[in-house]
Amino acid sequence: MQNRVWLRCEIFPGMFSTEFAVQIKTVDGKVLSFFLPKESVRELGTELGQIEVDLIDRGTDFGFVLLPQRSFEGPNAAKVPEAVLSAA
Numbered sequence: 001m002q003n004r005v006w007l008r009c010e011i012f013p014g015m016f017s018t019e020f021a022v023q024i025k026t027v028d029g030k031v032l033s034f035f036l037p038k039e040s041v042r043e044l045g046t047e048l049g050q051i052e053v054d055l056i057d058r059g060t061d062f063g064f065v066l067l068p069q070r071s072f073e074g075p076n077a078a079k080v081p082e083a084v085l086s087a088a
Contacts, residue, residue: 003055007065008084011041011049022051027062027079032071040068052088 010023020041023033042050054066056077063085070076 004088006050034069
C-alpha cells in the first residue's frame with residue numbers, strides 16, 4: 001500500500017525567501033521539522049499548510065508516512081494522527 005496524501009503541518013518562514021520551515025507532530029507527540037521549497041507546500045492560512053507525502057501504512061487512528069525530506073531530528077518517516085491526513 002502506497003498512496004499520495006496531504007499531511008497538515010505547521011509552516012514558518014525558512015532561512016531563504018524560497019522555502020518554508022515545516023513542522024509535523026507524530027502520534028507520540030514528537031515534533032519533526034525540516035525545510036521545503038515553497039512550491040512543495042500548500043498554504044492553508046497563517047502558520048498552517050499541507051505537504052504531499054507517501055502513505056506507507058494505515059491503522060485505525062494513524063497513518064505511517066514517508067516524508068519528502070529527512071527531518072532534523074533524524075527520521076524520514078513518521079506515524080501521524082489520521083486526522084491530519086487527507087486525499088491528494
